[in-house]
Amino acid sequence: MLVDYEIAIRLIIFFGVFSAIAVWEYRSPKRTLKVAKGRRWLSNIALVALNSLVLRLLFPVAAVGVASYCAREGWGLLNYFGLQSLITTVLTVIVLDLVIYLQHVLVHSVPVLWRVHRVHHADLDYDVTTGSRFHPFEIVFSMMIKMAVIYVLGPSVVAVIVFEVLLNACAMFNHGNIHLPKSIDKVLRWWLVTPDMHRVHHSVEVDETNSNFGFSLPWWDRLFGTYRSQPRKSHQDMVIGINQYRDPREVNQLFGMLRLPFVGKVTEYASGSRVKDESTKS
Numbered sequence: 001m002l003v004d005y006e007i008a009i010r011l012i013i014f015f016g017v018f019s020a021i022a023v024w025e026y027r028s029p030k031r032t033l034k035v036a037k038g039r040r041w042l043s044n045i046a047l048v049a050l051n052s053l054v055l056r057l058l059f060p061v062a063a064v065g066v067a068s069y070c071a072r073e074g075w076g077l078l079n080y081f082g083l084q085s086l087i088t089t090v091l092t093v094i095v096l097d098l099v100i101y102l103q104h105v106l107v108h109s110v111p112v113l114w115r116v117h118r119v120h121h122a123d124l125d126y127d128v129t130t131g132s133r134f135h136p137f138e139i140v141f142s143m144m145i146k147m148a149v150i151y152v153l154g155p156s157v158v159a160v161i162v163f164e165v166l167l168n169a170c171a172m173f174n175h176g177n178i179h180l181p182k183s184i185d186k187v188l189r190w191w192l193v194t195p196d197m198h199r200v201h202h203s204v205e206v207d208e209t210n211s212n213f214g215f216s217l218p219w220w221d222r223l224f225g226t227y228r229s230q231p232r233k234s235h236q237d238m239v240i241g242i243n244q245y246r247d248p249r250e251v252n253q254l255f256g257m258l259r260l261p262f263v264g265k266v267t268e269y270a271s272g273s274r275v276k277d278e279s280t281k282s
Contacts, residue, residue, distance in 0.1 A: 006064045006161055010168070017169045021128040021176040028179045030195065031236055033125045040252045044129035047257055051132075051139045059143055066150045067160040076154015084156050092159035093166060094217070099149050100167065101220040103142060104213040114270035115261040116141070118242060121209065121269070122251040122260060126202050126240045131175030132168075135261060170216040174198040193218045200231045204239045208232070209269055242269065 055062060061069070070076045078088055107117040119135040134142075150160060174193045189197045193214045201212040211228035214221050221227035231238040241251070244264060250256040 006062075006157075009161060010165060013165050014168055014172075017172050018128060021172050021178065025127055025177045029177050030179045030199075031126070031177055033127065033177065034240075035124045035248055035252060037125075037127075040123075040125065040248075041129050043252055043254045043257065044123070044133045046254050047134070048129075048132045050254075051134065051136050054136045055139060055143060058140060059147070063143065063146045063150055063164065064157055064160050066147045067155055067157045070151060070154045071156065074154075076150070076152060078156075079154035089156065089159040089162060092153065092155035093163045095153060096146065096149060096155075096160075096163045097167075097215070097217045098220060099145065100142075100216075101214055103145055104215070105224075105226070107138065107141075108210055108213070108270060111266040111270045113138075113141075114266060118245075118269065119257050119260050121202060122242050122245045122257070123202075124241045124246070124248060124252060125177075126175060126199055127177040128172050128175060130202070131171035131173075133257075135257065137261065166216055174215070189218050191218070192216065196230075196235060199235060199238070199240075200228050202240050203231050204241055204243050205232065206269055208238075243267075 059065075070079055074080065078084060078092075107113040116135045116137045119138070120130070120133055123130045123133055155163075170193060174195050175198065176195050178195055180188070180194060180196065185194050185196050188194050193212075193216060197212055197218060198214075200208050203209055208228060208231055211226050212221055213226055218227075233239075244267060245251050245260070251260065
């Protein structure tokens, strides 16, 4: 069964995309990194490994296993109506991507959830490893939401694998410290969240942080009014991270990242407020 090869498929594609983006960053970087890459990469990758272990221990079957179970039992809307095709695979990807967008807005709006999510934003630099840098609590929360949606929707195993692969690949791509010509970026961001589009979301400026929530598809930000084209400063000059967390020992080491939700106060970053700037809407 395809579900038996899910881990292998995802690992092969993960390392392939990761390697490609890492080489691209080396050959054509967008920004000069501010923090030594070695220790920071080691901590971010260690967090990814820890999250993978936590997920396998808590959810052995994960999202793909839930899809397989729903198919056997006939659960979910798509199974109930007997709809399983290429069109429903595309529909599944779109629906799950919308759910991830809404989840992302939620973790920026609810103070206790922002405490956990700020681990992702506290990275002092922005590159391919940032795309997978999340606290274990958020990874578990996200998996529970995906599993619940899969129970209701009833997508095929193939559709869930396609979504998971695309989500991971897009997260690495749009967090990449890579240079894209403006002409290409302008067209591509109508169909895919680009690094220049998502980098705005990692600005220290509150209204910029609370914009561009999409991970894969860029349509939701435009549809719900959270889209911002460019940062106030240039991409080279904008400051990445969170204003009150600037110590690399606190935010770029594994132990510091794990304890970050439990220290400090919840600030205006969690308010979800945005300063409207019409000049950025082009």
